[in-house]
Amino acid sequence: MKLYRAGIFLATAFTVAVLIFLVDKNLFSQSEQFQESDFIMTFYIAGRLVGEGRAGELYPDVGAKSFVNSPFDKATHEFLPKLPKQSAGAYMYIPLVAGFFTPFGWLDPNVALLLWQIISVLALLWCCQLLGSITETKTSEMFFLAFLFLPIFLTLWAGQLGLAFGLLPLCLGFSLLVNHRPLAAGMVWSLLLLKPQYFLAAAFVTLVLVLGRRYRPFIGMSLGVVGLLLATLLLFGPELTLHWLRSHEVSDAMYWSGQQTVPSHLITGLPANLMILFPLEQRAAVKWPLYFGATMLWGVGFYYAIRIAKREADYLRTLAAAMIIGSCLCAITLPHLLYYDLCVLIPAGALLMARSQDSDRRRMAIFCWIVVSAFLVPMLAFSSSKMIPLILEIILALLFFALLWRLSSHPATPAPR
Numbered sequence: 001m002k003l004y005r006a007g008i009f010l011a012t013a014f015t016v017a018v019l020i021f022l023v024d025k026n027l028f029s030q031s032e033q034f035q036e037s038d039f040i041m042t043f044y045i046a047g048r049l050v051g052e053g054r055a056g057e058l059y060p061d062v063g064a065k066s067f068v069n070s071p072f073d074k075a076t077h078e079f080l081p082k083l084p085k086q087s088a089g090a091y092m093y094i095p096l097v098a099g100f101f102t103p104f105g106w107l108d109p110n111v112a113l114l115l116w117q118i119i120s121v122l123a124l125l126w127c128c129q130l131l132g133s134i135t136e137t138k139t140s141e142m143f144f145l146a147f148l149f150l151p152i153f154l155t156l157w158a159g160q161l162g163l164a165f166g167l168l169p170l171c172l173g174f175s176l177l178v179n180h181r182p183l184a185a186g187m188v189w190s191l192l193l194l195k196p197q198y199f200l201a202a203a204f205v206t207l208v209l210v211l212g213r214r215y216r217p218f219i220g221m222s223l224g225v226v227g228l229l230l231a232t233l234l235l236f237g238p239e240l241t242l243h244w245l246r247s248h249e250v251s252d253a254m255y256w257s258g259q260q261t262v263p264s265h266l267i268t269g270l271p272a273n274l275m276i277l278f279p280l281e282q283r284a285a286v287k288w289p290l291y292f293g294a295t296m297l298w299g300v301g302f303y304y305a306i307r308i309a310k311r312e313a314d315y316l317r318t319l320a321a322a323m324i325i326g327s328c329l330c331a332i333t334l335p336h337l338l339y340y341d342l343c344v345l346i347p348a349g350a351l352l353m354a355r356s357q358d359s360d361r362r363r364m365a366i367f368c369w370i371v372v373s374a375f376l377v378p379m380l381a382f383s384s385s386k387m388i389p390l391i392l393e394i395i396l397a398l399l400f401f402a403l404l405w406r407l408s409s410h411p412a413t414p415a416p417r
Contacts, residue, residue: 011144018153019121026114039116039159040109041089045076047101055240058091058098059247067250080109095236095244096228097161097194113159120156123164127171131347134178134316135354146346150373155340162343166195170202171347174323177205178316182216189217190224197334197341204298204326205319208305212318265383269337270294270397273390294333301325304404321407324348328400332393339379339389342372352403360406368399 049057049072060070067073067090076089091098104112128142146152155162169191176185189202206217232241267273271290275283308321327348331337345368352365375392382388 007148008141008144011148015144015147018147018156022117022156023114026110026117037113037157037159039113040080041076041083041087042091043097043101043116043159043161044104044109044112045072045079045089046091046093046098047103048079048105049075050095050098051102051105055095055098055236056243058095058240059243060250062243062246092247093161094194094228095232095240097165099235116159116164117156120159120163123168124152127163127167127346130171130175131350134175135350137350137354142350148373149343149346149349149369150376151340151342152346154376155343158340160340161195162198162340166192166198166341167343167346169195170198170344173202174205174319174347177217177319182209182214183220186217186220186222187224188220190221190228193225193228197330197337198344200334201323201326201330201344201347204301204305204329205322208302208309208318208322211306212309265379265385265389266339267337268331268339268342268389268393269334270332270390270393271335272337273386273393275335276386277390291335294335297333298329300404301329304408308407320351324351324407325404328396328403332397332400339376345372361403364399364403364406368396371395371399 046058049055054075057071057075059072060067066088068088070090072091073089076087077083077085104116107115124146125139125143128146129139131137132139132142152163154160169188173185173189176182176188186206189199189206192199192202202221206221209215210218229241232244267276271287271294274290275286278286305322305325309318312318312321324347327344330344331342334341349365349369352361372392375388378385378388379392
């Protein structure tokens with residue numbers, strides 16, 4: 001207990017330090033350096049383009065292999081004249097996200113970033129409240145401890161979407177599902193289309209439930225996705241919607257063409273980490289075998305999740321196992337995953353560390369937490385190394401298989417008489 005209280009104190013102090021750091025960086029100290037943040041170079045610019053009626057410049061031309069010198073990249077340097085020439089702007093999200101950030105484009109870039117960071121912190125607080133109610137943990141303690149999971153810090157620093165558009169819908173949908181509101185849960189989960197790196201974790205749980213003849217989450221998720229696509233068509237037109245869909249080809253091509261605009265030292269998806277080890281001329285050939293291998297891992301996850309669902313009478317344990325497996329698979333197998341996207345592991349960690357779980361699972365969650373956080377410093381310090389992110393992913397993959405064995409070997413909860 002003394003060690004736990006010391007951890008809470010350390011986490012609280014670190015949280016306060018992070019919040020002070022973000023305010024200082026945006027408003028007082030070296031604010032121009034923050035113009036290279038993901039938020040300002042991506043979402044702020046996208047919001048300004050939509051606000052000025054230039055939504056057609058969001059995506060690269062059809063057939064492009066890189067975002068460099070794309071219309072969006074040129075607009076980025078137009079709006080941010082002090083941005084270094086080698087920094088390339090890129091936008092890869094649905095047009096609705098750009099529309100959401102239109103009001104931010106009316107503000108100073110650093111003020112807009114600080115406002116988004118405040119929204120993201122509030123989203124994290126809500127996530128902790130939702131997960132705390134499920135795991136019987138104090139919201140304040142979970143909130144402060146979450147900051148020690150360093151993908152949270154990097155998400156806030158970069159101004160990424162992971163907390164507000166990823167983690168919050170994921171946790172809110174799961175909470176609704178636990179509270180027996182499956183249709184609403186599915187509709188909330190459809191919002192993950194705005195942050196697709198989290199979408200498959202929710203889709204995994206939904207498909208496991210479908211195989212158990214629980215169809216409402218799938219129906220809600222399907223209706224929500226259709227609604228988002230229809231809204232995109234109505235607000236932005238079919239041409240821009242098609243342009244958005246085609247832009248995913250550019251996003252995929254930049255990895256095997258060697259022209260990625262994302263920082264390669266932060267790539268943590270196992271397929272991409274393995275792909276960039278090969279020479280450029282071989283990457284296109286190895287891409288599909290690597291993607292097939294990632295798909296096979298999802299098949300393994302489905303096998304164990306369905307096996308657990310069939311023998312487990314407790315509804316919450318079935319949902320928790322599916323969410324844990326789906327979140328872990330996202331952290332390992334997605335090809336376009338960056339370090340800050342590992343926030344997708346937060347629900348899995350909270351569920352594994354719940355008081356009702358056995359000590360071995362809690363130790364595995366704590367070990368994963370420490371490993372992921374510890375890798376941030378060497379990934380930033382040795383940015384030219386391709387092996388450091390790969391080693392992290394290999395460790396996560398090994399932990400995943402150990403976790404599958406532990407989940408499947410846990411005694412099933414007997415059905416109530």
